[in-house]
Amino acid sequence: MHIETRAELLKLSRLLESDEGSLDFLDGQDLDQLARFRNTVSSFLYAQHQDSYQRLAGISKLVPTGASAKLATTVLGSVLAAGIASELPADRAIKLADKLPDDFLAKLCIHLEPSQSRSLLAAMPDKIVARVAQTLLTMGEHITLARFVAVIQPSALQAITATVNDGEAMVMIALYLEDKSKLDTLLGLLSEAQQRATLQAATDQALWPAVLSLNEHLNTELRGRMGNMVAEQGETVLNHILDVAREQSLWTNLLQAVHAMDNQHQQAVVNLAKLKEAAVMESLVSTVASEGSWDEFLTLIPLLDQAHLTPALDVLVEHQPAALANALEHAHDSHLLGFFGHLPDSDIARMAQAIQGHAASQWQAFAERNSDAHEIEALRNL
Amino acid sequence: MSDSISTLKAKGLPAEALAFIESLPADQAEQLAASVLAALQTKDARVEKAMNNALNVVPGPFRRPVKKMLFG
Numbered sequence A: 001m002h003i004e005t006r007a008e009l010l011k012l013s014r015l016l017e018s019d020e021g022s023l024d025f026l027d028g029q030d031l032d033q034l035a036r037f038r039n040t041v042s043s044f045l046y047a048q049h050q051d052s053y054q055r056l057a058g059i060s061k062l063v064p065t066g067a068s069a070k071l072a073t074t075v076l077g078s079v080l081a082a083g084i085a086s087e088l089p090a091d092r093a094i095k096l097a098d099k100l101p102d103d104f105l106a107k108l109c110i111h112l113e114p115s116q117s118r119s120l121l122a123a124m125p126d127k128i129v130a131r132v133a134q135t136l137l138t139m140g141e142h143i144t145l146a147r148f149v150a151v152i153q154p155s156a157l158q159a160i161t162a163t164v165n166d167g168e169a170m171v172m173i174a175l176y177l178e179d180k181s182k183l184d185t186l187l188g189l190l191s192e193a194q195q196r197a198t199l200q201a202a203t204d205q206a207l208w209p210a211v212l213s214l215n216e217h218l219n220t221e222l223r224g225r226m227g228n229m230v231a232e233q234g235e236t237v238l239n240h241i242l243d244v245a246r247e248q249s250l251w252t253n254l255l256q257a258v259h260a261m262d263n264q265h266q267q268a269v270v271n272l273a274k275l276k277e278a279a280v281m282e283s284l285v286s287t288v289a290s291e292g293s294w295d296e297f298l299t300l301i302p303l304l305d306q307a308h309l310t311p312a313l314d315v316l317v318e319h320q321p322a323a324l325a326n327a328l329e330h331a332h333d334s335h336l337l338g339f340f341g342h343l344p345d346s347d348i349a350r351m352a353q354a355i356q357g358h359a360a361s362q363w364q365a366f367a368e369r370n371s372d373a374h375e376i377e378a379l380r381n382l
Numbered sequence B: 001m002s003d004s005i006s007t008l009k010a011k012g013l014p015a016e017a018l019a020f021i022e023s024l025p026a027d028q029a030e031q032l033a034a035s036v037l038a039a040l041q042t043k044d045a046r047v048e049k050a051m052n053n054a055l056n057v058v059p060g061p062f063r064r065p066v067k068k069m070l071f072g
Helices: A004-016 A031-048 A050-060 A063-089 A091-100 A104-109 A114-123 A126-139 A144-151 A155-159 A169-176 A181-188 A192-203 A209-215 A220-233 A235-247 A251-260 A264-272 A278-291 A294-298 A304-317 A323-328 A333-341 A346-360 A361-368 A374-380 B003-010 B015-022 B026-056 B060-071
Strands: none
Touching: A004 A031, A004 A063, A004 A091, A004 A169, A004 A209, A031 A050, A031 A114, A031 A209, A031 A346, A031 B015, A050 A063, A050 B026, A063 A091, A063 A104, A063 A114, A063 A169, A063 B026, A091 A114, A091 A126, A091 A192, A104 A304, A126 A155, A144 A155, A144 A169, A144 A181, A144 B060, A155 A181, A169 A181, A181 A220, A181 A264, A192 A209, A192 A220, A209 A220, A209 A235, A209 A251, A220 A235, A220 A251, A220 A264, A235 A251, A264 B003, A278 A304, A278 B015, A278 B060, A294 A333, A294 A346, A304 A323, A304 A346, A304 B026, A323 A346, A323 A361, A333 A361, A333 A374, A346 A361, A346 A374, B003 B015, B003 B026, B015 B026, B026 B060
């Protein structure tokens, strides 16, 4: 199961209070659709008791905050308190939060309905958010923390990230983020030591599927910085990442990461011994063809040494020649020209033959578009 | 339409969520609808219990009117 599907189904099973894995039959459903379903059901469940929450919130406003806090912890409990808090004016809820013990407040946050608590969480002072976040971290409440990240003030987020030294927690929070565009902000706030700890946790806790999957949501600068750190982890780790990319069809994510690295690290990764294995390269080419990530793949070809280029060409011209037609249709012409221009003289003839047999019409269109390109002169003359 | 789906419809589950459930194969639709219904019942029971706890601190003679005022 794809790691992001697993995360989404875990969120849904948590909402429905069903056992982890009990909703695995939903694997294969569209992720966005699953998330919309979960959010709709969450709002529906909240709406069933919203009227009661509103009435209790009305009463609570008439009682001193100290007494309300005492009632919340001793009588109401965290579930009801969460509903009431969502219906209180933000300033009143903040005064109340300041009087509640951290562990009760953390449990209350677990039960907050996201769509109803957004403005409350956004208005919560940094010191309270940071305190509660620490308690949630201790409780392993990564799903709840991910909800926090999406709505709290940047200064509060900074206060939280400054104290997180648990790389595994950081990966899990990132994985559960509803809005992955917040990933840049979240990871950008981490120090270099924290970023390295996150990548180390990926190795130690077998979280590379999550990290690779999340990589596609990062901006190029951050992706490059993190990518360089990954490349520095050495061949054993990199070989493991290749295995993960193969098992989870995450080649495109990996190619994007390599693409953003500096040249020295790119060379180290694309010339890993494991990439000479036919089965590995076949898996890579097959994913590239099905996902149309030719541009990411082709721009790295010139970095391959001869020992790696030959097996890559073997796959393209002998094992999966149909992929050539796909590449000629979907890759940017400049990347195709770079690739063809980089072919060793000894491989020109077999490439021409493969094109003729499997991608003749696509080649004709490509060659016409690039009639004056010197990179394909040799191929055109055969 | 299964019993669970009919019940959810009667309880007002939004059309978008119902449509998602009904787009699944029948056995999966029933399983998901039953899970949503079970969650609804669990949450009902939990809120009810919390409300009763809250009412228990109200002196006996006032409990019924307070309950009526709060929860209709």
